[in-house]
Amino acid sequence: MKIGMAYDLKEDVALSAGQPEDALEEYDCLETVQAIATALEFLGHVVVMLGGGKDFLINILQNNVDFVFNIAEGRGKYRSREAQVPAILEMLNMPYSGADPQCLTICLDKPLTKKLVAEASILTPAWQVISDIKELKGIVWDSFPFPAFVKPAYEGSSKGIRFSSRVESPKEIPGAVETVLEKYGQPAMLEEFIPGDEVTVGIVGTPPQILGIMRVLPRQGCDPNFIYSLEVKREWEKLVSYECPARLPPKTMQDIAEASLKAFKVLGCRDVARIDFRVDTQRKPYLLEVNPLPGLRPGYSDLPIMAQEMGYEYKTVIGLILNSALRRQNLPCLGVTTQPY
Numbered sequence: 001m002k003i004g005m006a007y008d009l010k011e012d013v014a015l016s017a018g019q020p021e022d023a024l025e026e027y028d029c030l031e032t033v034q035a036i037a038t039a040l041e042f043l044g045h046v047v048v049m050l051g052g053g054k055d056f057l058i059n060i061l062q063n064n065v066d067f068v069f070n071i072a073e074g075r076g077k078y079r080s081r082e083a084q085v086p087a088i089l090e091m092l093n094m095p096y097s098g099a100d101p102q103c104l105t106i107c108l109d110k111p112l113t114k115k116l117v118a119e120a121s122i123l124t125p126a127w128q129v130i131s132d133i134k135e136l137k138g139i140v141w142d143s144f145p146f147p148a149f150v151k152p153a154y155e156g157s158s159k160g161i162r163f164s165s166r167v168e169s170p171k172e173i174p175g176a177v178e179t180v181l182e183k184y185g186q187p188a189m190l191e192e193f194i195p196g197d198e199v200t201v202g203i204v205g206t207p208p209q210i211l212g213i214m215r216v217l218p219r220q221g222c223d224p225n226f227i228y229s230l231e232v233k234r235e236w237e238k239l240v241s242y243e244c245p246a247r248l249p250p251k252t253m254q255d256i257a258e259a260s261l262k263a264f265k266v267l268g269c270r271d272v273a274r275i276d277f278r279v280d281t282q283r284k285p286y287l288l289e290v291n292p293l294p295g296l297r298p299g300y301s302d303l304p305i306m307a308q309e310m311g312y313e314y315k316t317v318i319g320l321i322l323n324s325a326l327r328r329q330n331l332p333c334l335g336v337t338t339q340p341y
């Protein structure tokens with residue numbers, strides 16, 4: 001099969017004046033694209049690099065590909081940016097891997113995701129969206145649980161997530177909210193801070209299966225107030241260790257798996273997703289967010305690290321995602337399967 005790859009490289013996107021220093025954090029590096037291409041070639045396919053943005057538009061029309069492996073994050077600050085490439089592929093009636101435009105758009109919008117999962121009885125921390133600093137005057141914080149956490153409403157890749165995102169009391173809210181509104185040009189979401197374990201869950205396949213449930217542990221010792229921030233992620237080798245499968249009680253693991261598979265279904269995810277949770281001191285898992293386009297950088301992104309800990313080679317994970325997409329669309333695929341968790 002001739003497979004086109006859609007992706008956005010950091011070096012292809014210009015950082016404009018006034019943007020925060022983490023503005024390009026979600027974009028990929030060439031190493032990731034090459035690792036995926038090598039895995040696809042290993043599975044017997046021919047790979048064509050389509051890139052992202054305008055290059056993608058030109059390349060998808062000029063190259064006669066049969067299928068697109070999509071990891072493109074999209075361009076601009078738009079909350080629907082991840083839907084750009086899949087929307088074009090649907091317009092061209094071209095099969096592709098991963099979630100559709102609607103799912104990608106919903107999941108980048110954290111408050112909307114939380115509304116939908118809460119509706120499905122999945123636990124998620126209490127939240128409040130602030131779109132304008134003037135709105136703060138009308139909000140009474142008496143019943144809102146503190147400490148709280150302030151983050152951009154439509155971001156991922158730890159953009160806008162810092163140690164300073166945690167606020168201890170209502171008087172710290174205006175400063176933290178203003179930073180998000182100004183630096184990220186979008187609403188801020190205030191969320192109840194859940195002290196406890198940091199857990200992320202990988203899901204792959206059609207039908208979806210749990211790839212792994214991984215706990216992220218600070219190296220300096222157990223800390224219920226640990227934040228998996230951009231600072232930590234960038235220096236993960238020094239600051240965190242990964243435990244997969246997480247050594248949590250069987251009932252907690254079952255609750256996390258059930259909530260993950262339910263969220264995957266409710267939000268309309270396909271082929272792959274990574275779902276982040278905090279597990280509180282009562283062992284209750286709270287869903288933080290759903291990533292239908294999880295990072296795939298070998299040895300760096302959570303999903304490949306988790307897969308490695310579970311004994312899957314990188315190329316097997318790519319094969320599982322690809323074959324899930326092919327099977328879903330009744331296209332011929334090679335026989336890579338997941339082992340039951």
Ligand SMILES: Nc1ncnc2c1ncn2[C@@H]1O[C@H](COP(=O)(O)OP(=O)(O)O)[C@@H](O)[C@H]1O
Pocket residue numbers: 125149151155156157158159161191192193194195198226227228229276278288289
């Ligand atoms: N409500 C919260 N309670 C405790 N920690 C949180 C909360 N929200 C975010 N965090 C911390 O910040 C990290 C990143 O938040 P997340 O919502 O997953 O954003 P991103 O899309 O950038 O990954 C989490 O993995 C967690 O460590």
Ligand SMILES: [Mg+2]
Pocket residue numbers: 157158276289
């Ligand atoms: Mg996250």
